Amino acid sequence: MASIFITGGAGFIGSQMAERLLAEGHSVVSYDNLVLGKREFLVAALRNPRFRFVEADLLDLDRVVAEMKGADLVIHLAANSDISQGAERSDVDLKNGTIATYNTLEAMRRTGVRDVLFASTSAIYGEASVKPTPESYGPLFPISFYGASKLACEGLVSAFTHNCGLRAIVFRFANIVGPRATHGAIHDFLKRLKANSNELRVLGNGTQRKSYLHVSDCIDGMLYARKLHFDTEKKPPGFFECYNLASEGVTRVSSIAAAVVDEVTRRMGTRPALVFGSEDRGWVGDVAFTWLDGARFATTGWKARLTSDAAVEQAVRDIARQIWGEDA
Numbered sequence: 188m189a190s191i192f193i194t195g196g197a198g199f200i201g202s203q204m205a206e207r208l209l210a211e212g213h214s215v216v217s218y219d220n221l222v223l224g225k226r227e228f229l230v231a232a233l234r235n236p237r238f239r240f241v242e243a244d245l246l247d248l249d250r251v252v253a254e255m256k257g258a259d260l261v262i263h264l265a266a267n268s269d270i271s272q273g274a275e276r277s278d279v280d281l282k283n284g285t286i287a288t289y290n291t292l293e294a295m296r297r298t299g300v301r302d303v304l305f306a307s308t309s310a311i312y313g314e315a316s317v318k319p320t321p322e323s324y325g326p327l328f329p330i331s332f333y334g335a336s337k338l339a340c341e342g343l344v345s346a347f348t349h350n351c352g353l354r355a356i357v358f359r360f361a362n363i364v365g366p367r368a369t370h371g372a373i374h375d376f377l378k379r380l381k382a383n384s385n386e387l388r389v390l391g392n393g394t395q396r397k398s399y400l401h402v403s404d405c406i407d408g409m410l411y412a413r414k415l416h417f418d419t420e421k422k423p424p425g426f427f428e429c430y431n432l433a434s435e436g437v438t439r440v441s442s443i444a445a446a447v448v449d450e451v452t453r454r455m456g457t458r459p460a461l462v463f464g465s466e467d468r469g470w471v472g473d474v475a476f477t478w479l480d481g482a483r484f485a486t487t488g489w490k491a492r493l494t495s496d497a498a499v500e501q502a503v504r505d506i507a508r509q510i511w512g513e514d515a
């Protein structure tokens with residue numbers, strides 16, 4: 188069994204990754220400064236003696252080095268996941284994305300931890316002219332500070348891999364949805380409708396389309412690749428691989444809004460009116476149409492359990508339970 192160090196381990200994906208690894212018998216250290224993560228997401232993990240939570244900042248390199256010692260694998264999930272924040276605070280992605288990633292990789296170099304899984308994003312493609320977009324698409328011109336930071340991080344992961352003998356797998360995630368989501372369209376729509384079930388005003392005209400992936404499939408895909416390349420194939424130091432991590436298809440924001448309205452009608456007995464905006468995107472930096480090509484990862488034999496539409500439907504139920512206080 189391995190000792191696994193998760194950055195962003197109190198977040199939406201990180202806390203569920205920790206629970207999954209604990210269930211598989213591994214030991215887990217979750218390192219998170221709780222800027223976006225939540226202590227309540229760690230309740231189940233904290234009951235396990237193989238789990239340790241470190242509340243600290245990745246910008247504190249000495250602390251990262253001290254806490255990472257002895258790990259077999261780093262799963263680097265920490266970042267500023269609130270993309271729209273970048274438009275107001277242009278240094279938040281630089282610090283919690285790029286510098287935090289540099290510190291994570293530098294701590295690996297100093298402690299001799301060799302293997303890393305890194306959470307990148309479809310946002311690095313910017314407004315790609317090829318859809319579905321494969322990993323080989325370029326040149327890469329992100330349109331958000333978040334996407335720019337993730338692209339820089341991919342470069343750092345690649346450089347550390349080749350210079351310091353790390354083994355790395357980079358995953359360019361689709362939009363991840365499911366329980367414990369703290370932002371995103373489904374969460375935002377449900378929260379607003381719980382407060383006022385008469386009307387839902389949607390940012391943008393509803394034509395935005397994106398690839399969605401359920402969090403359970405996201406975790407499954409990452410651990411599948413880790414097992415394949417690091418354990419089974421035993422790739423040598425310097426190994427670097429990059430995959431789009433997505434399900435089949437894309438889902439329109441108008442379909443998400445309709446699914447949310449159905450769920451709220453079922454719960455509250457009144458049907459909210461849907462009002463769309465006139466813009467073709469939700470906010471500055473939002474990519475209105477993303478469609479990830481998952482064919483490269485599929486060649487390894489992996490397939491998401493849920494399509495994009497099914498992931499959204501499942502997540503509407505998951506997140507509604509959370510917002511109505513029916514889940515821990």
Ligand SMILES: NC(=O)c1ccc[n+]([C@@H]2O[C@H](COP(=O)([O-])OP(=O)(O)OC[C@H]3O[C@@H](n4cnc5c(N)ncnc54)[C@H](O)[C@@H]3O)[C@@H](O)[C@H]2O)c1
Nearest residue numbers: 195198199200220222223224245264265266268306360363
């Ligand atoms: N959720 C998605 O749709 C999605 C899509 C593409 C990529 N990603 C990436 O996946 C990863 C996990 O995303 P998530 O949705 O779970 O987000 P999240 O915000 O729930 O988790 C990120 C965690 O990182 C922590 N963090 C941020 N800055 C830190 C710092 N300086 N030091 C220590 N901890 C810090 C936050 O407190 C938070 O708990 C992120 O890197 C994100 O960019 C997510």
